[in-house]
């Protein structure tokens with residue numbers, strides 16, 4: 001691998017650690033949940049942290065996995081997340097997905113154990129897309145401990161997601177997909193806000209959600225580089241003010257070849273996302 005590729009990989013791990021901390025800082029991820037990103041050069045691989053709470057993730061915690069969710073190389077004493085198949089199975093099913101978030105956000109949970117439908121109630125909620133399907137693990141697997149751990153369970157979840165961007169998991173949580181890391185962060189946080197406002201609005205009056213056409217138009221507008229970058233920069237700044245930015249990667253062989261450490265990470269991530277979307 002050339003030094004540019006190594007530098008890109010080090011920057012990617014930094015950005016993934018940053019995204020973990022950011023989504024946690026905004027109250028969507030908590031002790032549990034995780035974010036992955038597909039390998040930019042090898043589409044049959046992805047990156048994910050070892051088992052830690054998202055707000056603690058550093059670049060050095062991030063490992064490479066194949067799409068069966070087996071680690072490519074990991075020290076024996078490193079503990080891995082139990083629900084990795086969520087990521088691997090979605091990457092297998094959806095070639096257009098390059099980043100995945102799984103979380104148990106308190107604002108989304110009420111829609112995971114009631115018959116109340118999660119709908120977009122303001123323009124930023126439109127990034128959820130027109131349909132938000134619900135997956136009930138009981139349908140295929142009966143009574144379980146609710147943890148998505150086998151390839152069969154992961155595939156069943158990916159099937160329920162279908163061509164959509166968010167799938168609610170009954171009595172468990174939420175899985176969110178995106179074309180880029182900034183997009184999946186954007187969708188995860190604003191969808192959680194949308195759920196919060198929907199619940200709050202329901203207490204004071206009748207809910208009038210966005211129409212299908214409004215969702216489609218607002219989604220296209222919001223997911224343009226401008227609004228995506230503005231949100232990513234805002235959440236990065238909030239994390240910086242809290243003193244919670246990730247430490248730079250440890251000086252391992254990989255990081256040693258990086259001349260300049262990743263700085264202004266949000267801006268860099270966005271530039272990469274732009275390059276990626278212009279390639280499609």
Ligand code: MN
Pocket residue numbers: 032033083102103104172173
């Ligand atoms: Mn979970």
